[in-house]
Amino acid sequence: MSKLVAFAAIQGGYKVVSQVEGEYKKALETFDASTKVSFGNTAYYLPVIYSLLGIKVETLEDLKKPLEFARGLLPPHVKGKNHLPYLGPLLDAGMAAIFAYEIKEALRILNEPDFYSFTEDPDVESGSIWLGPADDTILRKRGVEFVDGSAPGFAAIVGAAPTPEIARDIVEDYQKKSLYIFCAANHNNTSVIQQLVDQDVQVGWNTRIVPFGPDISSAVFALGFANRAAMAFGGVQPGDHRKMLMYNKERIFAFVNALGDVGTEWGVAAAGCVNWGFPTLADTDIPEILPTGICTYEHVVANVPHEELCQKSVEVRGLKVTVSDINIPCSFGPAYEGERVRGADLHSQMGGGKTQCTELVKRAEMNEIEDGKVIVVGKDIADLNEGDTLPLGIFIQIAGREFQEDFEPIMERQIHHLVNYIQGIMHIGQRDISWVRVSKAAVDKGFTLKDIGVVLHAKFHQEFQKIVDKVQITLYTEKEDVAKLTATARAEYKTRDERVDKMTDEDVEIFYSCSLCQSFAPNHVCSVSPERTGLCGAYNWMDCRAAYEINPTGPNQPIEKGECLDPVLGQWKGVNEFVEKASRGAVTHYNFYSMVIDPMTTCGCCECIAAMLPSCNGVMTVNREFAGDTPSGMKFTTLAGVMGGGASSPGFVGHSKYNITQRKFIKGDGGLLRMVWMPKMLKEEIKDRLDQYGKENGYPDFYNMIADETVGTTEEEILPFLQEKGHPAMSMDSLIG
Known part of the structure; x- marks a missing residue:
């Protein structure tokens, strides 16, 4: 490692931190210190700072502490003819810059609240192409793809290619390998995103080409996304910086492509990404850092030809991808x-x-x-x-x-x-x-x-x-x-539906596990039965059986349910033994049909989360697409943050949408008749099944008895509605015993 590398990175760290300190001072002169600061709909505050330092930034005043921490990380300037080839000072300078960049972006949002659209897709026609940081709804939706392997990793591209055609070719190479492409920064007054838009290439989360922002500081959103995935799906606790960085190195396969001249600000950002185990590959002649140790292989690689950039990046990161060569005239993936x-x-x-x-x-x-x-x-x-x-x-x-x-x-x-x-x-x-x-x-x-x-x-x-x-x-x-x-x-459809609906847990001796999410939530073990579909909504009992037939060593393994220990709560000896082994002793048992007593573990991939509402003697559920407040006092994102990562949380449980109207849904707690609130969009989606359930259980108007956000979003607001409607939960035994 050359002296030039160390000098450039450390100088870049001082430059970035000083610039942001100036912007922060100006913000304090413009706004009150108690002014709210945030990245929008997220339970993770400023996610890099929160995940690594455990600091919850909610106001302008709260930015002071992490900014001081960033200043304290800056190492001494490089002096003299010799420089010891240690990575430590560079990594510290890089981390200082990353913290400063996140603060810089928070200040940008404060000063220019309409700069980013905070949506899944940009409004290209209006010129609003920058999305900014993903909210938790997008994180949950896209995180599933990183869990099940359909998205093996992401490429963070900064700058711009020499020509729009080269930019398109690079991006299409990554798309063919099913990677996400996170884009930030510009070079020569353009960016990869602008080059793609000029060629009518669709960009946005739906095509996996994500335009985060126009500056190098916007690249911090990619690191924030990775850290939030670790907290949401992997159960890594905020402030556990060592575990957070190791999790990213081992589980989040990402890398940086620098297209264009790499100055000190880009250089220190590259040094910062090495802390995560994310290497940087550049198309220009920059000083390299080739020893292994933190990244899988090299840390910084220079002079990579554009036509080799995708393959070389995948190779350096140690990423394994499967590419299917389908003989059709269009690209496929x-x-x-x-x-x-x-x-x-x-x-x-x-x-x-x-x-x-x-x-x-x-x-x-x-x-x-x-x-x-x-x-x-x-x-x-x-x-x-x-x-x-x-x-x-x-x-x-x-x-x-x-x-x-x-x-x-x-x-x-x-x-x-x-x-x-x-x-x-x-x-x-x-x-x-x-x-x-x-x-x-x-x-x-x-x-x-x-x-x-x-x-x-x-x-x-x-x-x-x-x-x-x-x-x-x-x-x-x-x-x-x-x-x-x-x-x-x-x-045929009618016959199939009747066959599935008529199956019960008592009909079979074998349930199935699903450990797909263990790559992100190591302690989570999902058990799937005929009347308890997978909480992600993607797997039912028949799906798991088919998957086992296809791949006997895969994530869907048969579970001999064994002796029934509790038919009301839904607990079996064989399931307990399997769960304890599969979770490596972290979970010894759980119940299929209860959210109050030892419920099933939950990971961040769940379609819905149910929560107790004690004042209403009932329960509510919220789907991840709903971004509003709920009577539990928490939005979906907060609920998922509290209980994701493979925890069994009494009073809460993750589940699929279909599971809501299955016969044994929270049977041990009184069943679906306990349901007193859910978002209107979810009610409409499952209306026919709710109507059928109500008729079968003596409440033909049950659909209209369930409150939604049009009635209220607190227990105090919805309770009179429930009493007026004569909701069955009002006359049931106390939910909390």
Whole structure:
């Protein structure tokens, strides 16, 4: 490590801290010291400062302590001819700059509250392209992808490429590897984000190309996202700086790409990222730091050719990615799942209320189908003019020696994700309410409907090879053919729903575990039974059984439930033994049907969180999409922060949306009739099932008895409503004994 590296980084640290001290002084002269300071809808305050120092920054006055801490971290200036090649002073200078950058961004938001949009997608037409720090709703939504491996890591790109075309090629390389791309800073009066926008590339969380901000200080949002993931999903406590940094090194696979001239401010930011184990790779001739120790391999690598930047970054970080080579004219991968096909980009579409679009998967005998055969019956995309619509029926036949009818809906559900993975194609919905939109760009590349079949055939073989031997796909586009398939499909849907709804926990001797989230929440063990779906909403009992059939050593393992220790609370000896072993002794037992007594552990991926409302003798639940206040006194983000990370928290429990109306939902606490409040958006989403539950349990108007935010967001506000409606919880035994 050269003297020049140390000099530049340390000088950069002094420069950044001094600048921010000046901005802070000016803010104190402009605003009262008690003025609120925050990053918006988050329970993690200023997340880097909170996670590493344990300091809760809520006011302008609160910024003083971390800023003083940053100043105290700055090492002595480099002097003399010799410099000992120790990383320590550089890391300290880098960390000081990172703290200062986060304070700088907090002051920017205070001074210019409309500078960032704080949304998932930028408003490109208005010129508002910078999103700023992600709120906790986005963190929870996107964190699941880092947990289940569909997003193996992220590339933080600062600066701008020499040409817009090079910027696009670099970003597309990362998208093909399913990585997120977090962008900040500019070079030569432009940025990678602006270069992409100028080429009509969609940016935002939905395409995994995230425009954090225009300055190098905005890169701190990427570090904040990583640290919040550690707290939300990994149970790392605020202030435990060593565990926080080690967690990031071992579990968050990220790196920095510096495109353009690396000055002292960029240099000290790179030194700061080394603390996290995140290396920096540059396209310019900068001094390198090549020894290993903190990052997986090198710390700073220079002169990386643009066409090699993606592969070299992945190699240096030690990241393992799986890239599927699908023979279609468009790029393919999870990075395109959130891509929109808007009106101006639209070539043609199927379904969405304009035509019928139906999907059906059926088991077939080996001799009935030909593997890899894709048939289009009727018109294809090439037969359409811009703006045309088509009906569409996707009929998939699967043969496999171990393929069962129970697996049909699981495979059917994959269609949504896999079709969305095609660049320029948007898929919404499932079953007989699907909607497919095809972009002009995809048609220009040569996309046809047959490519949908090619993708589904390849991916079903890749991801379900244990149970899939043959796949044949027929795509119908004639109205009569689609109508016929739809009638058949609806009969199948009805049969399936009745079969699943009729299953009970008593019907089976085997439950299944799901340890996908243990990569972020090491102590969390989710147990899935027929009447207790996975709390993330993505896995039910049949899904887990299928996953075990596919991968016997994977995250879904069979659990022999064994002796029933408590049929009301839902506790089994075999489950307890499995949970204790899988959590490495952190959790010895839990109950499936109670949120009051030893409830199941919860991680940050849960769709909803239920909480006791003692004054109302009932419970509430809130879904993660709801950002408002709740009668528990906490928003979803706060609730998740309190109980995420694999804890069993009496009085609270994470669960899926579907689980709400399953027969044994909090049965040990009185069941769903205890539910006194939930957000209106969630009520509407599950209205039909709530109505059915109410009729079956003697309360046909139960849906209207449940309060929502239009009634109130405190127990005092909703209690009169519950009493007026005669809510069943009002006459039940006390919830707290």
